[in-house]
Amino acid sequence: MTAFFETFDHGADIGIRGRGKTLSEAFENSAKSMFSLLVEDLDTVIPEKSVIISCESFDLEGLFVAWLNSLLAESDMQRLIFSDFKVKIQDLRLSGTAMGEPFDFSRHQRGVEVKGATFTELAVRQDGDWWIAQCVVDV
Amino acid sequence: MELKQLKRLGEYQWEIPRDKDMRVPALVFASEDLVSDMDEKVREQLSNVASLPGIVKAAIAMPDAHWGYGFPIGGVAAFDPDDGGIISVGGVGYDISCGVRNLLTGLTRDEILPLLESLIDRLFRVVPSGVGSEGKIRLKPAELDDVLTGGAQWAVEMGYGLPEDLAHTEEEGRLEGADPSCVSDIAKRRQYRQVGTLGSGNHYLEIQYVEEIFHQPSAEAFGLKQGDVIVAIHCGSRALGHQIGTDYLQVLGKAGKKYQIPIKERELVCAPIKSPEGEKYYKAMVCGVNCALANRQVITHLTRQVFHEIFPKAAVKNLYDVSHNTCKIEEHKVNGKVKRLYVHRKGATRAFGPGRPEVPEAFKNVGQPVLIGGTMGTCSYILVGQETGEALAWGSACHGAGRSMSRRAALKRWKGRKIISELAHRGILIRAASYRGAAEEAPEAYKDVTSVVDSTHRAGLARKVAKLRPMACIKG
Numbered sequence: 091m092t093a094f095f096e097t098f099d100h101g102a103d104i105g106i107r108g109r110g111k112t113l114s115e116a117f118e119n120s121a122k123s124m125f126s127l128l129v130e131d132l133d134t135v136i137p138e139k140s141v142i143i144s145c146e147s148f149d150l151e152g153l154f155v156a157w158l159n160s161l162l163a164e165s166d167m168q169r170l171i172f173s174d175f176k177v178k179i180q181d182l183r184l185s186g187t188a189m190g191e192p193f194d195f196s197r198h199q200r201g202v203e204v205k206g207a208t209f210t211e212l213a214v215r216q217d218g219d220w221w222i223a224q225c226v227v228d229v
Numbered sequence: 230m231e232l233k234q235l236k237r238l239g240e241y242q243w244e245i246p247r248d249k250d251m252r253v254p255a256l257v258f259a260s261e262d263l264v265s266d267m268d269e270k271v272r273e274q275l276s277n278v279a280s281l282p283g284i285v286k287a288a289i290a291m292p293d294a295h296w297g298y299g300f301p302i303g304g305v306a307a308f309d310p311d312d313g314g315i316i317s318v319g320g321v322g323y324d325i326s327c328g329v330r331n332l333l334t335g336l337t338r339d340e341i342l343p344l345l346e347s348l349i350d351r352l353f354r355v356v357p358s359g360v361g362s363e364g365k366i367r368l369k370p371a372e373l374d375d376v377l378t379g380g381a382q383w384a385v386e387m388g389y390g391l392p393e394d395l396a397h398t399e400e401e402g403r404l405e406g407a408d409p410s411c412v413s414d415i416a417k418r419r420q421y422r423q424v425g426t427l428g429s430g431n432h433y434l435e436i437q438y439v440e441e442i443f444h445q446p447s448a449e450a451f452g453l454k455q456g457d458v459i460v461a462i463h464c465g466s467r468a469l470g471h472q473i474g475t476d477y478l479q480v481l482g483k484a485g486k487k488y489q490i491p492i493k494e495r496e497l498v499c500a501p502i503k504s505p506e507g508e509k510y511y512k513a514m515v516c517g518v519n520c521a522l523a524n525r526q527v528i529t530h531l532t533r534q535v536f537h538e539i540f541p542k543a544a545v546k547n548l549y550d551v552s553h554n555t556c557k558i559e560e561h562k563v564n565g566k567v568k569r570l571y572v573h574r575k576g577a578t579r580a581f582g583p584g585r586p587e588v589p590e591a592f593k594n595v596g597q598p599v600l601i602g603g604t605m606g607t608c609s610y611i612l613v614g615q616e617t618g619e620a621l622a623w624g625s626a627c628h629g630a631g632r633s634m635s636r637r638a639a640l641k642r643w644k645g646r647k648i649i650s651e652l653a654h655r656g657i658l659i660r661a662a663s664y665r666g667a668a669e670e671a672p673e674a675y676k677d678v679t680s681v682v683d684s685t686h687r688a689g690l691a692r693k694v695a696k697l698r699p700m701a702c703i704k705g
Contacts, residue, residue, distance in 0.1 A: 099635040101268060101296040128360050130665060159475050166419040166468050171361065193361035200663040203360040203429040203705070205471040206323055208298050209478070209495035228298070228323050228471070229430045229636065229669075 095123035098211075100226045105211055106158075107224035116214070116221035117154065118175040121161055121188070124207070124227060125172050128165075130199035135173035137189030146183045150214040154223050157184055158207035164188060171198065202229050230257075230267045241292075241688035242621075245272055250493075251279040251288075258622065258688040259292040263680060266633070270296035271303075277493045278306050282501070283314025285563055285570060289622045291577050292684035293631035293676065298322065299496030302576035305625045307561065309570055310502040315490060316510055317499035318481055320573030321556050323474040325517030327432075327465030328552035328578075329600040330398075330525045331611065334458045334536060335544030338438040341458050341700065344539055349436065349658050349701035351535045356434055356528055358427035358705040359662020366424050366527065373417050374409040376424060377469075380519030381550075384526035389425075390547075394529060396589055398550040399579065402522050404557075408512035416472035420520065423467040425527030429666055429705035431629075432464040433602075434528065437609060437697035447613040447694040450595045451548055459697055460536075460545070461609060462528050463602050464705075465554065466521035473517050477510045502571055511571075514556060525550055548611075549589075549598040553578045553628035559587075561623055572623050580626035580691040582616035599691045601682055602629045605659060605702040606652055606672030610682045612691040626691040630678035639674040640665065658701040666704050 098105035104127065108120030126132045145160045147153040157177070165172060165188075172190035193200075210226040235257070236244040243264055245255035255275040257264055271294045278300055279288035285307045294303030299319020308314030334341075341348065357364055368376065375383050381402030384390055395402040409417075427434060439457045442448045453459075466473075481498040484506035490499060500507035529547060536543040556573045563570075581588050582596040592598065596614035603609040607630070618624050634642075645664025648671050652659050661667040686693045 097637055099637045101270070101635060102302060102632045104636045130663075159472075163415050163419055163468075163472065166423075167415070169361075169363075169422075195361075200359050200361065201665045202663060202669065205430070205468070206475050208323070210298055212495070 095119040095126065097123060100211065103226050103229050105224060105226045107222065109220050109222050111219065113221045114177040114179055116223040117157055117177045117179065120223045121158065121172065121175045124158055124204060127204055127229065128201045129171055130201055132173045134198055135171050136191045137174035138191050139170060140187050140189045141168055141170065143186045143188055144184060149182065151212050153182055153184055154214050155207045155209060155212065155225060161188055162204060162206060204229055230264055230269060230272050232265055235264070241684055245276060248276065251276055253279050253284050253287050255279045255288040257290040257294065258684065258690060260680065260684045263292050263684055267294055268296045271301045274299065274301040275304065277497055278304060280493070281315055281317070281499060282490060283308045283312045285309050291625065291627040293627040293629055293681045295631045297575060299494050300573065300575040303627065303631065304575045305573065305577045305622055307570040307572045307623050308502060309568060314502050314571060315499040316502050316507045316556055316571055317497060317573065318474055318477050318510065319496040320575050321514055322554035322575045323471045324465035324554055325470035325473060325514055326521030326552040327554045328521060328525070328550065329602050330462045330529060330550040331548040331600050332460040332529060332532065333452050333546045333548050334460060336458045336540055337456045338458055338700070345701055346658060348535070348539050349660055349703065351539065352434060352532065353660035353703050355531050355535050356427055356703060357425065358429065358703055360429050362426050362662070363422040364425040368421050368424060370417060373420060376523045377409045377412060377516035377519050378407045379403055380522040381526035384523045389527045389530035394526060394547040397547040398522060399552060402526065404515045404518045406512060407515040407519050409516055411509045411513040412473060412516050413476050416469050416476065419468035419472055424524060425531065426467060427464050427528065427703065427705045428467055429662065431670060432705045433605065433702055434532070435461045435605065435702040436700045437461055438700055439695050440698045441696040443693040443695065444613065447595045450592055451598055451611065451694065453611065453695050460532055461602060462525050464524060464528070466517040467524060469520045470517040473513050477513060480506055481510060511556070518552065518555060521552060522550065549600060551578050551600050561619065574625055576628050577625045578628045579624060580612065580614035580618050581624045582614045582619060584616065599626045601627060601678065603678035604630055604672040604675045605670065605699055605704065606657065607678055609697040610678065610693060611695045611697065612682065612685065613694050615689060615692050617689040618691055621688070622690055627681050627685045630675040630681055632674060633676045634674040636669040639669050639671050643668045643671045657699050659704060661704040670704055
């Protein structure tokens with residue numbers, strides 16, 4: 091079994107991918123993959139504050155991009171870096187929680203800023219027992 | 230790209246022949262080497278652009294073209310509003326009005342060298358960079374609207390810079406037609422603390438010197454001499470521009486269905502220029518442009534302050550400010566008739582020659598400066614727009630080196646710390662907010678900017694004026 095979250099190659103930017111036994115888990119792990127770009131070691135981020143995220147879209151893939159972009163927007167607005175996620179998906183509506191803490195440059199080694207999730211290499215699919223969600227993010 | 234699928238029109242000009250969906254042909258300007266190194270995705274994306282309604286003459290790729298979002302990076306296309314022409318999020322890009330500003334410093338390399346380290350350290354402290362950084366300016370909602378309508382003019386009015394900075398900025402620092410009510414609340418809230426920040430990724434602030442002059446009359450008009458020190462600022466509209474892109478992907482996605490515009494890639498979503506959705510996107514995009522212009526103006530102010538602190542005799546002037554992710558309304562001749570077109574430049578720099586009304590007074594006789602950013606280890610260039618470029622590519626040129634290696638591959642190959650120490654050995658000081666960022670931006674992960682610029686020059690898109698060498702660089 092490969093990792094629950096990982097990155098993949100793209101010419102100019104970078105791809106993020108999450109796997110899970112459920113669709114929700116795949117969404118949660120993809121969010122970890124994305125935030126692992128912003129900070130070198132995601133384990134150093136304490137999930138002490140939580141923010142509620144809700145979004146919807148016209149299809150699962152659209153919902154996935156909306157989820158990631160909502161997280162980036164909240165991260166900017168609340169000045170938080172997230173490391174833990176909980177997601178519930180029903181009828182193309184997502185309600186979730188993102189947990190994290192403010193950037194502390196003495197403890198967190200900075201990665202790169204992610205400007206947004208894109209529709210490139212976008213896929214939300216089932217592969218055997220696993221759900222996989224992925225897309226390229228613009229950095 | 231497979232050369233055998235292309236028709237060679239000249240030494241530096243190639244045509245992708247029309248297929249059944251393409252309304253116009255697609256053109257690529259580049260040397261044989263650069264074209265054969267280009268991703269097949271460039272051909273695919275350029276063909277998709279050529280299939281959009283209202284496209285005029287051709288879909289065009291610059292020598293630094295590579296795989297992008299909908300449009301290739303390095304893509305140029307003009308649309309006629311009177312012929313069903315569209316406006317597209319993908320044709321502008323997520324980082325609206327990302328661009329380069331070059332500052333003259335009035336100092337020479339020899340004068341700077343003894344204090345280079347303290348200069349770059351100070352700049353690194355004063356100019357916020359990297360993920361999670363905050364600007365010195367905190368704005369309230371109404372004030373942010375002023376940024377979106379006022380651009381660099383707002384910044385100068387607030388005391389961030391000099392009125393003469395504006396004359397040397399595209400659109401004189403403020404693009405007409407902004408409507409902040411077309412920008413979402415989230416986009417604005419993301420930006421409150423980000424005005425005057427560099428960001429990360431390929432954005433930078435670099436101290437460079439003029440190593441070589443290629444065209445004396447233009448160099449004189451631009452105020453460039455061999456050995457002069459330049460500051461290059463590369464950044465864009467930060468979170469606001471990106472959120473506008475994200476928001477309007479949805480809006481134009483729906484509109485595209487409503488107006489039945491067939492698209493082959495989701496990020497090509499577009500709406501007729503003459504539709505409520507298209508008009509709204511244009512007004513929001515103009516807000517993004519103004520945000521980027523304000524951003525580079527505030528960073529100019531911070532840079533100027535640091536220079537004056539360390540070098541009291543410094544005279545920091547804005548040479549010019551160009552944007553390479555835009556859609557602008559421009560007049561161009563089409564079949565002998567002047568037409569008002571919506572010119573999308575995604576990763577392409579405007580390169581107007583002498584005589585265009587958009588070119589500032591000071592450069593009227595030579596053409597506009599075209600500022601091309603290279604990598605922190607190689608070099609950058611200043612070119613000048615030429616009249617020939619207008620007929621070829623709506624007056625457009627390349628915008629940078631373009632990546633040749635993915636970020637992930639670069640990260641596997643290099644360590645940020647090692648890149649920084651190797652460059653230090655070569656006399657180039659790097660201050661990076663992130664080691665990861667430094668590794669991803671390794672000079673060897675990019676195409677050779679010199680061959681990109683040479684192709685631009687030889688194709689007649691713009692003329693080489695000066696080559697700049699990096700001395701010190703802040704990487705976000």
